[in-house]
Amino acid sequence: MTVIHDNLEETNAKMRARDVSVYYGDKKAIDEVSIDISADYVTAFIGPSGCGKSTYLRCFNRMNDTIPVARVTGTIELEDEDIYGSGMDVVQLRARVGMVFQKPNPFPKSIYDNIAYGPKIHGLVEKKADTDEVVEKSLVRAGLWDEVKDRLDESGTALSGGQQQRLCIARAIAVDPEVILMDEPCSALDPIATAKIEELINDLSGRYAIVIVTHSMQQAARVSQRTAFFHLGKIVEYGRTSDIFTNPIEERTKDYITGRYG
């Protein structure tokens, strides 16, 4: 059972997951896990490798659908709408719940086209002027505009790793999502690029509901307000980030954050 700290005020829940289990073939990777994703806070998922953080994160935009052997049970609601229900179009869902991956994966297109990709396929822009505006706005929000504004025609893959990751964040922002899921967005980056991304996450928080998977306790402490500790396919403990790191209740959480295993 998940230990939920009792000092949490009612939050404005953007997404509600209830009793979600994920199977890869016959193997259960996530075991009846429930959580609320707050619209106002950054939520961090931490836990040892292989405990199912990425798997769980991918449930929120149904990216597990792309894995043939994966099967998801339980319910996840986005603003009271079941995202696994028949009324939900996965294309719409992914426009509302964006994702940033562990390894920066810009398309082998120009910087401009990388950003314009989402708005175009969702029909958010018609005229060139609209597209220009969205591209600029997204790059500004992602803190990349000043670095790339003179070379928007260059390939996105020609940027540095940190810039590529911010490009991917800008790309996710461009379709104006409500939630952004980030799976270890800094694990391929150096400390300076990491600091930039963390700063960016702080800027974006409040405007978007953000969930971040991270292996760095410091990073979770710096960017998130809520933390869920995962172990063996379950959330062991959930609470304010400061409480999880200073007053963990569960023994396993204590062990993990003091670096005794994982």
Added chain:
Amino acid sequence: MSPITLILIAIGLGLAGWLAGRAKAWSFQKSDPSIRLVARPNYHAWYVAVWIVIPVLAFIVLWSIVAPQLVMQSVLASPAANVLPDFGFERQSILSEARAVASGNAQAVFNPDAQGLVKPFYGAISRYNIIGLVVTIIIGFGGGAFAFLRVKPDFRARTRVERTVMIVLLLASLVAILTTFGIFASLVFETVRFFGMISPLDFLFGTYWSPDPMSSAANPDSTRYGAIPLFWGTIFIGAIIAMIVAIPLGLMSAVYLTQYANPRLRAWVKPALEILAGVPTVVYGYFAALTVAPVIRDAAVAVGISNASTESALAAGVVMGVMIIPFVSSMADDSIAAVPSAMRDGSLAMGATQSETIKRVLFPAALPGIVAGVMLAVSRAIGETMIVVMAASTAANLSANPLDRMTTVTVQIVKMLTGEGSFDHPATLSAFALGFVLFMVTLVLNFIALRVVKRFREAYD
């Protein structure tokens, strides 16, 4: 003594050297366990063997060229050679008859003059056989002894052996390259002869192709050597009609196989498709001539084209296109599969549908590989002969109507070389000029394709 025997001797000596080298290397270790060999005993063994086999083989090659001439010289120097006519065919035939009998390849001579030469030949052959054998053994022992003496605990046998292996590998790879050069050189040589008779301008820009191998070779009618209809036929059949068939079908099957097919189906369909590439082109030729061409003719007649013939560029092109499908689809398949899955996930996570992802992300990313595949397919198609011979006629025709008879460069090469013309007639030589043009075009296509593929590989490393 045939070279085979000498080679067997070389191998025998090599084996002996191998064993001796290894035994010696072992003996160091046995006699004093504190000695550490720099190279393992097997390398010492190979070192000795290499020093025996390579010089001996080199000698055998040399000897098999030189020995017959030495034999001939000594026979000619003998008194029996005085009866020979001075020059000409008869002298040659007498000599070779006598040699054949002396070396046991023939029973008896026809020409009585040859009888007297059998004995000198026999003597010379056995003398030089013994010399060859002795030298072989001396070289073998010499090389072996030299190498054997160098086998010491601190001798770096491994690096030597590895260098030898590397040189052998290098020579092996040179064979293919040198062959290409040889082909090229002979083509160039004959092409130059052809252009000495027919102006290159008439050849490259003339629009009438009908060389007459029976006409006088001294002043050929160069207006009959215009190759444009052939170039056009080649491009029309191989690069246009065939590609109109092969590119869409190949790409669609690649997309289906990489993106939609479940793995079990893919495991069946992909090899099946690749089998298509292994069907001999003659078989495609039957299919084109016996099945496709009549269908096309009937269809043309049915829509009111009464003069449609059974031989048509369309029939050849369509079947060639089918033949090419595996090339296009397997290159496209590989390059689509080589696009990192992160690309696909990134697009799907943006809310793109699978077909949008294929169209707008996977395809552009895989495009260089696809283009390269198409280029290789084109160069394969324009080199194809059998299907055209069987389904599209051998008469040159400059026409844009796919139902017309048409012919291609390769078909004309075959026709000219197998025609009745003598070997220095321009009609025959035109085959080389055509071959040269074809060679250059496919070379350029392949070169570009390989460059593109290379650039593409680097992009994702």
